[in-house]
Amino acid sequence: MNSIKDVLIIGAGPIGIACALECKKHNWDYVVLEKGALTNSLFNYPLNMTFFSTSEKLEIDEIPFISSNPKPNRNEALEYYRRVATANKLNINLYEKVISVEKKGDVFSVTSEKQAYTAKKVIVCTGFYDLPKMLNVEGELLPKVLHYYKEAHPYSMQMVIVVGASNSSVDAALEIWRKGGDVTMVVRGDSIGDRVKYWVKPDIENRIAEGSIKAFFNSEIVKIEADRVIVNTSEGQKTIPNDYVVALTGYKPNFEFLEAMGVTLSEENKKPIYNSDTMESNVDGLYLAGVICGGTETHKWFIENSRIHAKQISKDIASNL
Missing domain, CATH: 3.50.50.60 (FAD/NAD(P)-binding domain)
Structure with a gap:
């Protein structure tokens, strides 16, 4: 039986990587589970995609993102986030899809396609690019x-x-x-x-x-x-x-996955209930980060304005772990 993780992170996109960096800083026992490739959504973007933002707005944890273009492209972003993950030796399990998350007492029971985990805290950073409208x-x-x-x-x-x-x-x-x-x-x-x-x-x-x-x-x-x-x-x-x-009519978060974990969604726009200061959902110890916080309004959250979620979450976890 695996030991109890302090934190289990679902999703290894830019925000998931930022959360992993925070866990490493605090010396927490953590793992990131990603169902596809590292930064899977970015990997599936068009080959010639150019970001709207400049590179410094895509940086995480103040790690410099050097781009040769005024606005970075997909390949530069993949290189940047990959180097952040590998250089910091982040504990990320790729191609391991999470099947279920269940709160049992004070801990979470998490089952993936490969094994079972127990964790004190769970952070969901799954984005919205998996399900087309x-x-x-x-x-x-x-x-x-x-x-x-x-x-x-x-x-x-x-x-x-x-x-x-x-x-x-x-x-x-x-x-x-x-x-x-x-x-x-x-x-x-x-x-x-x-x-x-x-x-x-x-x-x-x-x-x-x-x-x-x-x-x-x-x-x-x-x-x-x-x-x-x-x-x-x-x-x-x-x-x-x-x-x-x-x-190309847009994409949506996996609302069924959130609801199965016990997260309450608003009727109007499927926006999950969470504390905007700590990013903790209505389920104690279950945190949300990144674009998944916007419900159907997927245009409200980007890498640029949700990078801060990682630090908000780590601050709250540090106060009660």
Whole structure:
């Protein structure tokens, strides 16, 4: 039987790594469990993704993040967080998915795919990139429909519909068009999103205005077939020839996982109940950190403004461990 851990951290993204650094500083017996690769969400970002923020805003624990670009890209971020984890010899178990977390008396019983753990405190830093928001239309499960985008090359010389008007949708549409894809955007709203990166927004708007990229605003897909897509538009229903649908409509936290641990979620936006000073949830000893704190409002929390969660949590744990 494993010894009782002081702290068990679920998720090895940037915030999970920051929490692990705090545990190491306090000489706590801790472990980080990550179901995928280190910084799994960042790893699954598009290959050419550029952050909105500058590198110093992505730093954790005041460890310098040196970038050769004004705004760092995905590869630089992967290198930075990997070096932070390896240089500090953090205790991280990769490819070990947590199945259940149950409070038993004063400790937590945590079961993963590989073994069982007991811990005095648990920190959940699982992010929100694992579960895509589905279109819920007929044909969405066809192989040609994708909810994640990696790179443009597979879509060269193909008829591609990109769903959405967020940063990810706009980046995908521009990249695919520049690699020779025939791109049509289907957007529920009446314009490109306000939060699209300011240096990219004019680019997509100009491509749409000149007709290089087609766009249907105030529109929704109603059916996906093998060689076409049916779209309800403001001008009536249209049938668009199609090879691929890249549905980048956003992602959501695993709310069922939180509720199974006993965390209470608000009815309005699924925001978990927690103390904003300590980040402790309604379950004593169970802490939340990072974007998971925002519920369905995943745009409220980023690496930049949730780095502080690690220190808030460690301060509270130190006072009662």
